[in-house]
Amino acid sequence: MSPVRMGRAAVKSVSAAELGARTTELSMALVSGADQLDPTQVQLARRVVDKAVERSGIGGEHTVVALAGATGSGKSSLFNALVGADVATIGARRPTTSRPTAGIWGDADASELLDWLGVDERHVVETGAPSGSAGAGPSRAPAAVEVVGSLDGLVLLDLPDFDSRELSHRREAERVLELVDVFVWVTDPQKYADARLHDEFVSMLSQHDAVTLAVLNQSDRLTSEGVTTLSKDLARLLVADGVTDAKVLATSTVTGNGIPELKQRLANAVAGHAASRQRLKADVVGAAVRLRPGVADGEADVGAIPRDELDTSLARAAGVPIVLDAVARDYRREAFAHTGWLFARWTKGFAADPLRRLRLDRTGGRPPIPVAIDGADVRAVLGRSSIPAPTVSTVSAVDVATRAFVRDASQSLPVRWAQTVEDAVDRGEGNLTDALDRAVIGTSLRARRPVWWFSVNIIQWLLGLVALVGLVWYAVLWGFALLQLPRPETPAVGILPLPLVLLVVGVLLGLGLGVLARFWARVGARHRRAVVGKRLSESVAAVADEHILVPIDEVLMRHRETREHLDAAAG
Numbered sequence: 001m002s003p004v005r006m007g008r009a010a011v012k013s014v015s016a017a018e019l020g021a022r023t024t025e026l027s028m029a030l031v032s033g034a035d036q037l038d039p040t041q042v043q044l045a046r047r048v049v050d051k052a053v054e055r056s057g058i059g060g061e062h063t064v065v066a067l068a069g070a071t072g073s074g075k076s077s078l079f080n081a082l083v084g085a086d087v088a089t090i091g092a093r094r095p096t097t098s099r100p101t102a103g104i105w106g107d108a109d110a111s112e113l114l115d116w117l118g119v120d121e122r123h124v125v126e127t128g129a130p131s132g133s134a135g136a137g138p139s140r141a142p143a144a145v146e147v148v149g150s151l152d153g154l155v156l157l158d159l160p161d162f163d164s165r166e167l168s169h170r171r172e173a174e175r176v177l178e179l180v181d182v183f184v185w186v187t188d189p190q191k192y193a194d195a196r197l198h199d200e201f202v203s204m205l206s207q208h209d210a211v212t213l214a215v216l217n218q219s220d221r222l223t224s225e226g227v228t229t230l231s232k233d234l235a236r237l238l239v240a241d242g243v244t245d246a247k248v249l250a251t252s253t254v255t256g257n258g259i260p261e262l263k264q265r266l267a268n269a270v271a272g273h274a275a276s277r278q279r280l281k282a283d284v285v286g287a288a289v290r291l292r293p294g295v296a297d298g299e300a301d302v303g304a305i306p307r308d309e310l311d312t313s314l315a316r317a318a319g320v321p322i323v324l325d326a327v328a329r330d331y332r333r334e335a336f337a338h339t340g341w342l343f344a345r346w347t348k349g350f351a352a353d354p355l356r357r358l359r360l361d362r363t364g365g366r367p368p369i370p371v372a373i374d375g376a377d378v379r380a381v382l383g384r385s386s387i388p389a390p391t392v393s394t395v396s397a398v399d400v401a402t403r404a405f406v407r408d409a410s411q412s413l414p415v416r417w418a419q420t421v422e423d424a425v426d427r428g429e430g431n432l433t434d435a436l437d438r439a440v441i442g443t444s445l446r447a448r449r450p451v452w453w454f455s456v457n458i459i460q461w462l463l464g465l466v467a468l469v470g471l472v473w474y475a476v477l478w479g480f481a482l483l484q485l486p487r488p489e490t491p492a493v494g495i496l497p498l499p500l501v502l503l504v505v506g507v508l509l510g511l512g513l514g515v516l517a518r519f520w521a522r523v524g525a526r527h528r529r530a531v532v533g534k535r536l537s538e539s540v541a542a543v544a545d546e547h548i549l550v551p552i553d554e555v556l557m558r559h560r561e562t563r564e565h566l567d568a569a570a571g
Contacts, residue, residue: 025569033562061273069186079158106152149267288569318436319387326354335521341514342464424551439539467506473499
């Protein structure tokens with residue numbers, strides 16, 4: 001129930017801790033998502049945060065109530081009736097009120113608060129005097145309702161007319177209304193239904209209906225039935241403006257009707273000194289609610305989004321297929337150098353080193369030196385690889401795959417957040433291409449030499465030596481024949497001389513083992529290609545994480561933080 005609407009109802013308590021927590025949450029939401037939220041609402045929310053911090057830092061337990069209304073509504077007369085003195089100027093020429101005037105109840109010093117409000121005209125109400133005796137006219141009836149509670153701590157403001165012809169007056173009223181704790185909207189039978197006032201003013205206050213009271217002043221001009229009818233109609237209009245559970249109090253400074261009831265409601269607002277925090281809470285909640293449409297109800301899980309197409313396109317752009325072909329050729333080349341026929345290995349020199357042509361890994365399968373280096377160090381030492389630049393179709397495939405991934409990641413996000421996700425991603429125009437090249441350079445493309453290479457190599461050397469022994473034996477025999485010396489007896493295997501057997505066996509078995517080793521080298525090359533392909537896939541995936549997934553996840557994390565902070569601020 002509203003603090004200023006019914007009987008002796010008190011203001012719903014809002015603790016300083018709750019207000020501080022909500023204000024902090026709103027401030028954190030502005031920190032994490034200000035660039036992606038509505039700039040107009042962000043500016044308003046920042047003003048709310050600043051106001052809450054400043055107002056909470058002002059000492060004292062005052063409640064600021066503002067009388068606001070249109071020209072001719074009798075605001076100043078009502079102010080004087082409540083203060084009990086002719087403080088506000090009343091005149092036929094309008095607008096009369098140009099600057100806010102303050103009436104202060106109680107002995108507590110309100111100077112700091114009024115300085116913050118920017119109110120210079122101040123009047124201290126003598127609580128011992130019979131309130132309402134001056135400025136109300138001789139025909140006003142005495143109060144029929146006894147006020148329960150004290151008005152000590154009340155700061156009542158008479159604001160300039162909201163519809164004043166002077167633009168400065170209207171701006172002053174709007175400025176002060178943003179700072180006060182309780183609104184008392186004063187209208188009259190002539191202007192209570194004015195569409196312009198409802199659209200431009202009352203609707204603005206709809207977020208603060210818990211601290212708003214509508215007063216139908218000058219009720220002495222109406223019959224009792226007219227007062228009832230207009231009060232109901234005004235309540236209906238307020239509900240249409242967004243002021244839920246609107247209540248209307250009819251008053252007259254001529255007859256005094258409704259003045260004691262209004263004082264009672266002001267006393268209820270002052271009781272507990274909670275109206276200021278209630279107003280600030282309403283402001284914080286309203287700001288959070290207005291910002292909430294700027295974030296979605298959830299975010300995508302980047303780690304759960306399919307990325308096969310993205311990784312495949314990046315691998316092609318990095319030249320991974322070319323590198324893997326070179327790795328397979330290099331394996332076969334090295335296998336031939338270790339397992340091929342001993343007397344044909346010299347032909348290896350005619351085949352270019354496929355990895356050296358690409359200026360890639362030459363570690364030879366040795367364990368890496370345990371020194372911490374990064375991609376920039378590798379690039380500085382090795383320079384850029386000689387992998388051919390990606391084709392136009394490859395670059396286009398990367399762009400298509402990246403856009404598809406971004407679309408999945410930003411699905412259901414508001415436009416500003418979706419655009420931020422897209423802007424955070426490097427699609428090859430920045431460091432992505434260099435990062436892919438460094439990833440390939442920094443990936444080991446070799447492994448330890450297979451054990452079977454060593455075994456076959458020993459056998460080939462033995463077969464080569466056997467063939468060489470047979471050949472040398474024949475050379476010696478040829479020398480004896482050339483010198484016409486008696487030939488020594490030559491051992492035989494069956495009908496074949498032993499040197500011939502050694503030569504033929506050494507050559508044929510060496511060639512056969514070389515052919516068999518080449519077959520196994522092709523199998524080993526496929527295995528090496530798969531192993532290195534896995535390494536390169538991990539390196540390319542790490543680049544995708546750094547340049548695509550991590551930036552997207554950072555934006556989504558800020559979105560989640562912003563959403564959670566706004567929800568916490570709005571409660």
